[in-house]
Each structure stands twice: as C-alpha cells, then as structure tokens.
Amino acid sequence: AQTVTQSQPEMSVQEAETVTLSCTYDTSESDYYLFWYKQPPSRQMILVIRQEAYKQQNATENRFSVNFQKAAKSFSLKISDSQLGDAAMYFCAYRVDTNKLIFGTGTLLAVQP
Amino acid sequence: ETGVTQTPRHLVMGMTNKKSLKCEQHLGHNAMYWYKQSAKKPLELMFVYNFKEQTENNSVPSRFSPECPNSSHLFLHLHTLQPEDSALYLCASSQEGGRRGNTQYFGPGTRLTVL
Numbered sequence: 001a002q003t004v005t006q007s008q009p010e011m012s013v014q015e016a017e018t019v020t021l022s023c024t025y026d027t028s029e030s031d032y033y034l035f036w037y038k039q040p041p042s043r044q045m046i047l048v049i050r051q052e053a054y055k056q057q058n059a060t061e062n063r064f065s066v067n068f069q070k071a072a073k074s075f076s077l078k079i080s081d082s083q084l085g086d087a088a089m090y091f092c093a094y095r096v097d098t099n100k101l102i103f104g105t106g107t108l109l110a111v112q113p
Numbered sequence: 114e115t116g117v118t119q120t121p122r123h124l125v126m127g128m129t130n131k132k133s134l135k136c137e138q139h140l141g142h143n144a145m146y147w148y149k150q151s152a153k154k155p156l157e158l159m160f161v162y163n164f165k166e167q168t169e170n171n172s173v174p175s176r177f178s179p180e181c182p183n184s185s186h187l188f189l190h191l192h193t194l195q196p197e198d199s200a201l202y203l204c205a206s207s208q209e210g211g212r213r214g215n216t217q218y219f220g221p222g223t224r225l226t227v228l
Binding site (some may be wrong): 044 | 134154155156158161163168209219221
C-alpha cells in the first residue's frame with residue numbers, strides 16, 4: 001500500500017533562516033507526482049510546490065524548493081529566508097492512480113521573529 | 114480564495130439531525146472530492162466525482178451521502194452522525210484528463226461538531 005510519512009510533527013525556524021521539512025513515501029510505481037501543501041491556521045490549504053517523478057530536476061518556486069531523491073523515496077521541502085507568513089501546517093502528498101492523493105500527517109512549522 | 118467555496122464554515126449538530134454541506138468550484142474543473150481532516154491523522158479521501166459520476170467511495174459509512182448535481186457543485190448530506198465524525202470536512206476540485214499530475218484545489222472547509 002502506498003504511504004506517506006512525515007517524521008517531524010513540529011519544526012521551528014528563525015525568521016530569515018532556512019528550514020527543511022522531510023517526507024518519505026512508499027510506492028512500487030515509477031511514474032507519479034508529489035506535492036507539498038500549506039495550511040495556515042484557520043485558512044485554506046494551498047499548493048506550495050509539486051514534483052513530477054520522471055523529471056530529475058528538483059522543482060523550485062521562489063523561496064521554496066524540493067530535494068527529490070527517487071531511489072530513496074524521499075521528497076523534502078526547503079524553505080529559504082523564512083517569513084512569519086510561512087507559519088503553517090505543511091502536508092506532503094503523493095498522487096496515485098488517476099485522482100487519489102495520499103497525505104502524510106503533516107508538520108507544524110513555527111517561525112520565530 | 115474564491116476558487117472553491119464551502120458553506121457553512123462551521124456546523125454544530127446533534128446525532129439525530131440531518132444537515133448538508135455544500136461545495137462550489139468556480140474553476141471550470143471536472144472532478145470534485147470530499148476529504149475528512151481529523152486532528153493528528155492524515156487527510157482521508159472520502160468520495161471522488163469525475164464528470165458528475167462517483168468514481169471512488171473510500172469505505173465511507175452510509176450516514177454520509179454525497180451528491181454531485183453538476184461539475185460545479187458537490188454536497189455532503191449528513192444523517193445520524195456520531196461524535197467521532199466531528200472533524201474538518203474539505204472539498205477540493207481538479208481538472209482531470211491526460212497525465213496524473215493535476216493539482217487539487219481546496220476549499221476552506223466546514224468545521225463540523227457532532228454533540
């Protein structure tokens with residue numbers, strides 16, 4: 001069965017510093033997609049970044065980048081120059097079959113001023 | 114945050130009540146989803162609709178009844194719920210077809226409390 005594991009329930013980072021959130025997944029497929037979603041307190045879940053497994057290049061979106069290690073089934077999210085608005089719950093997700101997203105349990109990120 | 118809307122945002126109901134959650138997407142998507150988000154648990158996919166047809170029912174109890182009258186609207190009818198059904202219910206939509214990387218866009222959720 002496909003699973004997604006986020007081993008860090010909570011993380012903390014100083015404003016302007018860099019933080020890395022970890023995610024591992026289990027799959028037997030070779031072609032799939034991975035996502036990081038952000039859910040601020042009492043606000044909507046939004047997509048941060050996504051990675052296509054057949055692309056070797058790591059995805060980047062402004063201050064957000066991933067370290068995708070396909071052989072290790074690892075998909076970590078790096079947030080550079082952390083800002084107060086980055087404080088949120090971050091979910092890693094894996095897309096299986098045609099529509100199904102499998103989510104991890106999330107990492108709660110606190111940003112200290 | 115107007116792409117996917119959900120009403121009501123908060124709902125308190127007794128175990129014998131009947132209520133409905135509503136979701137509307139303004140993105141022109143052809144697939145809609147219901148998820149359940151409970152504390153310290155991964156999001157659980159409940160139902161998937163593609164082109165108004167239900168294509169996934171993830172072993173959800175019959176006290177939850179979905180309805181998708183068209184590609185823009187999705188309802189979740191609630192009946193005889195249990196306190197353990199208290200959770201945040203999220204609606205999402207996506208444009209399906211072709212490769213599997215289509216992003217799902219989420220609504221703000223309905224916070225449901227069952228007394």
